[in-house]
Amino acid sequence: xxxxxxxxxxxxxxxxxxxxxxxxxxxxxxxxxxxxxxxxxxxxxxxxxxxxxxxxxxxxxxxxxxxxxxxxxxxxxxxxxxxxxxxxxxxxxxxxxxxxxxxxxxxxxxxxxxxxxxxxxxxxxxxxxxxxxxxxxxxxxxxxxxxxxxxxxxxxxxxxxxxxxxxxxxxxxxxxxxxxxxxxxxxxxxxxxxxxxxxxxxxxxxxxxxxxxxxxxxxxxxxxxxxxxxxxxxxxxxxxxxxxxxxxxxxxxxxxxxxxxxxxxxxxxxxxxxxxxxxxxxxxxxxxxxxxxxxxxxxxxxxxxxxxxxxxxxxxxxxxxxxxxxx
Amino acid sequence: xxxxxxxxxxxxxxxxxxxxxxxxxxxxxxxxxxxxxxxxxxxxxxxxxxxxxxxxxxxxxxxxxxxxxxxxxxxxxxxxxxxxxxxxxxxxxxxxxxxxxxxxxxxxxxxxxxxxxxxxxxxxxxxxxxxxxxxxxxxxxxxxxxxxxxxxxxxxxxxxxxxxxxxxxxxxxxxxxxxxxxxxxxxxxxxxxxxxxxxxxxxxxxxxxxxxxxxxxxxxxxxxxxxxxxxxxxxxxxxxxxxxxxxxxxxxxxxxxxxxxxxxxxxxxxxxxxxxxxxxxxxxxxxxxxxxxxxxxxxxxxxxxxxxxxxxxxxxxxxxxxxxxxxxxxxxxxxxxxxxxxxxxxxxxxxxxxxxxxxxxxxxxxxxxxxxxxxxxxxxxxxxxxxxxxxxxxxxxxxxxxxxxxx
Numbered sequence: 001x002x003x004x005x006x007x008x009x010x011x012x013x014x015x016x017x018x019x020x021x022x023x024x025x026x027x028x029x030x031x032x033x034x035x036x037x038x039x040x041x042x043x044x045x046x047x048x049x050x051x052x053x054x055x056x057x058x059x060x061x062x063x064x065x066x067x068x069x070x071x072x073x074x075x076x077x078x079x080x081x082x083x084x085x086x087x088x089x090x091x092x093x094x095x096x097x098x099x100x101x102x103x104x105x106x107x108x109x110x111x112x113x114x115x116x117x118x119x120x121x122x123x124x125x126x127x128x129x130x131x132x133x134x135x136x137x138x139x140x141x142x143x144x145x146x147x148x149x150x151x152x153x154x155x156x157x158x159x160x161x162x163x164x165x166x167x168x169x170x171x172x173x174x175x176x177x178x179x180x181x182x183x184x185x186x187x188x189x190x191x192x193x194x195x196x197x198x199x200x201x202x203x204x205x206x207x208x209x210x211x212x213x214x215x216x217x218x219x220x221x222x223x224x225x226x227x228x229x230x231x232x233x234x235x236x237x238x239x240x241x242x243x244x245x246x247x248x249x250x251x252x253x254x255x256x257x258x259x260x261x262x263x264x265x266x267x268x269x270x271x272x273x274x275x276x277x278x279x280x281x282x283x284x285x286x287x288x289x290x291x292x293x294x295x296x297x298x299x300x301x302x303x304x305x306x307x308x309x310x311x312x313x314x315x316x317x318x319x320x321x322x323x324x325x326x327x
Numbered sequence: 328x329x330x331x332x333x334x335x336x337x338x339x340x341x342x343x344x345x346x347x348x349x350x351x352x353x354x355x356x357x358x359x360x361x362x363x364x365x366x367x368x369x370x371x372x373x374x375x376x377x378x379x380x381x382x383x384x385x386x387x388x389x390x391x392x393x394x395x396x397x398x399x400x401x402x403x404x405x406x407x408x409x410x411x412x413x414x415x416x417x418x419x420x421x422x423x424x425x426x427x428x429x430x431x432x433x434x435x436x437x438x439x440x441x442x443x444x445x446x447x448x449x450x451x452x453x454x455x456x457x458x459x460x461x462x463x464x465x466x467x468x469x470x471x472x473x474x475x476x477x478x479x480x481x482x483x484x485x486x487x488x489x490x491x492x493x494x495x496x497x498x499x500x501x502x503x504x505x506x507x508x509x510x511x512x513x514x515x516x517x518x519x520x521x522x523x524x525x526x527x528x529x530x531x532x533x534x535x536x537x538x539x540x541x542x543x544x545x546x547x548x549x550x551x552x553x554x555x556x557x558x559x560x561x562x563x564x565x566x567x568x569x570x571x572x573x574x575x576x577x578x579x580x581x582x583x584x585x586x587x588x589x590x591x592x593x594x595x596x597x598x599x600x601x602x603x604x605x606x607x608x609x610x611x612x613x614x615x616x617x618x619x620x621x622x623x624x625x626x627x628x629x630x631x632x633x634x635x636x637x638x639x640x641x642x643x644x645x646x647x648x649x650x651x652x653x654x655x656x657x658x659x660x661x662x663x664x665x666x667x668x669x670x671x672x673x674x675x676x677x678x679x680x681x682x683x684x685x686x687x688x689x690x691x692x693x694x695x696x697x698x699x700x701x702x703x704x705x706x707x708x709x710x711x712x713x714x715x716x717x718x719x720x721x722x723x724x725x726x727x728x729x730x731x732x733x734x
Contacts, residue, residue, distance in 0.1 A: 286469040
């Protein structure tokens, strides 16, 4: 077992899967000799060569399209979008082709493609390098959207995504890349896609979130524990399709639910989570379902005070959690 | 006016940097943009520039220390007026939780009840109007109803509040006043790290303790017979410590349970045997590591011990020197102790103290009394990971090895 960063877990999972299965290959902008702008594919080109670690032109539609074609032909491509913000030109390929092909062909064809993309803010990335795009892809049956929070989850879920026979959008929080470290077993393991994970047991309030916000909630929970409030924290891990059973169980446990996302509030993933709780847990609720999210403005600004205002952080999470605990 | 310099953000997604070298000393005059320190991150090596004209007041971060972005690394006494750009303090908290407040402000007090409260009240047959709520504006919460069910008394909620206070963190003792002539020593750097590690170990680990006495007369004779020749031949002294390290390493091979890490949900038995040595200076305690101690002979171990104590004295230990220890040997005998209960160096699961070798009258086989060189070996063990039996056998194995040493 080694302690590694979030991004090292990405690299490790890719490397292990490429050794395990010759059909797995990586493509994207600068993923080759450069090793990716974040170094997620560092060393892979040297190990696996041009044919399995391919630099592509600046054309996200082509990255997705080529990968989809290869996947339908029997390969297991892992396509990297340099930033999740740049995925929009590939939207049509992913939503209308990759996600639909199994259904459209009545199971004759499938598309085992993994699309990796770093999302999220807090790194002074401004408008084109800070977006959360998960909600845009989370009403598309046929597509899975995975957003891990810890290095352990990254390795297990990325391997599961690569081995999945259907398209998986794998979103990595770019601020977590070097901020979050954790134990990652050396051995081969996968984690189930579509299953949420309890990151902390507690009795007084339930926090349901995903990605980097899981860590903010865990930090805040430690502080609140000292004030006598104990927080139960559920990490969604897969945001589409949602793990309804785990959400309902976590909400019923305390009856006080706080949902957190870094994305703009309206139309975000957590709205759907709130709807699931409202449908199933009315008589177990002890407080209105609370949402803590980014403001409904077009993008994360560059100016540090404004970025800070937009971006989720431990203080905002702590305040919201305390507020709900005292309700 | 003393200004703070903090670790800059050296690239997107970089969250920390390691100070590889300070380029200035306290008292040095610097100009704005002069380099202050060399910093290494995952992505780049860079220099941290000064934000001011002024004089270096204090270097807070040490060389080889890894510092999070935005954390203080040094103070500069700035010349002239305060410029605008150096406010490294976190901005005032933004309206965190504003979103959440909007709805909860309307929080129902009085006799408006949440669905779960009504449901539980029906189920437990509790008259809600008899309860005092602990929620906002006196609202009766789910926990109030559950408490009332478990403890039916009108004072339920008051008791609950009292309990809550009791379970709150221990009240901090009022700070002692400093009288004239007292010296105040701020807790920082290594001392702070020692304090944090020791508190964590001592409060988390259920320590158990055991001791065995070993007759090391043969070892003493052997070492005394060779020490001068050894020093002359090798250039560094041979102490008793390498013999104890070797015995410990060999016994750890036989009892791998002691060469392990406690990980909360599992125990990892380590393959490598890397011995941490507790090495003290006047100010601090370090635990440099002898890597692969089981693969070295007495000469090799003596060389490592000599080089480590040299580095400790010169203060040149690096992070690398202190990494990877799997078991700790603590040479308390070096300052005359004959018994000690050391605190475990977590995540390791045991620590051994080698006490002073003292001459004592000992009853020998055949009921004769002889003057022998005796030493106590003290072992603290993490009782979550280890039991007395295996530790007793481990010590017995060390005893046998040490008593059988002969020139």
